[in-house]
């Protein structure tokens with residue numbers, strides 16, 4: 001019995017002993033790099049409030065340069081449960097009609113001349129590059145005096161797009177470190193490796209609010225690329241419910257039929 005008590009105490013103390021073992025010391029100067037390439041948008045296409053906010057964000061901050069040439073305002077309003085009053089107040093640009101496609105007023109040639117590259121139509125961007133990519137793109141602008149726009153981007157290095165959300169996010173600075181690697185013949189090559197951001201110029205939004213802003217915007221682009229997706233998820237719930245009820249009914253019916261046979 002004594003032995004058992006001793007053993008039990010020993011086991012109880014085991015975690016303590018382990019906890020006291022010194023943690024493997026990480027080299028102090030090796031800061032852990034932010035894994036931005038694995039950031040996930042985490043947007044929900046069934047979240048209508050988020051889609052509405054995303055539509056407002058898009059019209060306010062993106063439609064000046066980008067089109068959604070396969071989407072009509074009226075269809076967006078219908079899908080996102082935006083009424084006529086809200087549509088004309090918040091979304092419809094002056095001079096546009098409900099039935100119009102969402103086309104930017106920026107002419108292709110002007111875009112090319114001003115940015116060196118015309119802003120692409122964004123109807124299918126989340127389908128071609130993924131919603132996580134667009135999320136990463138909008139979050140990884142950083143100051144770079146060497147570019148014409150004054151900013152660069154981790155997801156699309158050398159991008160021609162200015163940081164149009166800098167009022168909201170602020171302008172973050174990229175912190176890089178030089179890594180040296182030895183080639184096969186012993187020559188040393190140096191390259192810049194991204195570590196993290198610091199944000200000396202804060203914007204109007206907190207980091208969490210900015211994430212939310214970007215998530216909503218990406219959600220709207222996700223919807224725009226496949227307007228049926230939101231409906232399909234809606235419908236899926238009803239189909240499942242119907243099948244459940246139907247199974248119940250079929251079972252009752254079967255019992256009813258077989259009662260006389262047995």
Ligand code: HEC
Pocket residue numbers: 057058061062063064065066115117118119120122125129134137138156158159160161162164165217
């Ligand atoms: C002032 C004009 C302008 C505005 C406003 C603007 N963009 Fe852009 N955008 C561009 C240009 C120019 C490019 C082309 C960049 C390139 O290919 O380097 C671009 C490219 C993109 C791309 C494609 C990136 C790729 O990998 O090809 C995405 C996504 C994008 N913009 C999203 C947005 C979103 C979302 C907004 C609104 C928050 C927005 N843009 C607002 C000018 C603009």
